[in-house]
Amino acid sequence: MNVSRSLTTVALAATAALSVTTLAVTPASAGGAPDLGTVGVDRLASLGTDGVTVHGTYACTVPDAAGASGPGTIGVELVSRSGASTSGTVAVTCDGTTRSWTVTASAVSLRHGQAWLHGYLEVPDAAGNTPWNLFDATVIVVGSR
Known part of the structure; x- marks a missing residue:
């Protein structure tokens, strides 16, 4: 159970860190x-x-x-x-x-x-x-x- 929680936390941290970049480069025409x-x-x-x-x-x-x-x-x-x-x-x-x-x-x-x-x-x-x-x-x- 702890491993799952750790992975979730890492994934959320990675998502938060990349959110500005992701929003800037993923219009539908660019493959999003x-x-x-x-x-x-x-x-x-x-x-x-x-x-x-x-x-x-x-x-x-x-x-x-x-x-x-x-x-x-x-x-x-x-x-x-x-x-x-x-x-x-x-x-x-x-x-x-x-x-x-x-x-x-x-x-x-x-x-x-x-x-x-x-x-x-x-x-x-x-x-x-x-x-x-x-x-x-x-x-x-x-x-x-």
């Missing part, structure tokens, strides 16, 4: 990710015979579209305490509307209990770039195979 939208994650994931299913909601827009619509992708990776992991993606529509999303991935050796979800939302722009935003959540995997 624009705010593409928001992603919510349901805290319960279901484990079944077809794999593990994670749900949530999202709202996103294409960064430079004349009409705010376009394709996007939500990708997730679930990692359990034992180190077992799985991942999956789903195509999403980015028009500013809040919608639901569902990813079902192979469960391999994933079992019930706490897992960490690491995810991304990516939305291609008109220039062919694919900016993305990251999100993290803790979920509880319920059910059994």
Whole structure:
């Protein structure tokens, strides 16, 4: 637990020390990710015979579209305490509307209990770039195979 607290403190100290520089050099056109939208994650994931299913909601827009619509992708990776992991993606529509999303991935050796979800939302722009935003959540995997 102390190691985690030390790392958090170091990360916060590094962020504070770099914040002025970061703000000065990260406009969206210089490689910084624009705010593409928001992603919510349901805290319960279901484990079944077809794999593990994670749900949530999202709202996103294409960064430079004349009409705010376009394709996007939500990708997730679930990692359990034992180190077992799985991942999956789903195509999403980015028009500013809040919608639901569902990813079902192979469960391999994933079992019930706490897992960490690491995810991304990516939305291609008109220039062919694919900016993305990251999100993290803790979920509880319920059910059994």
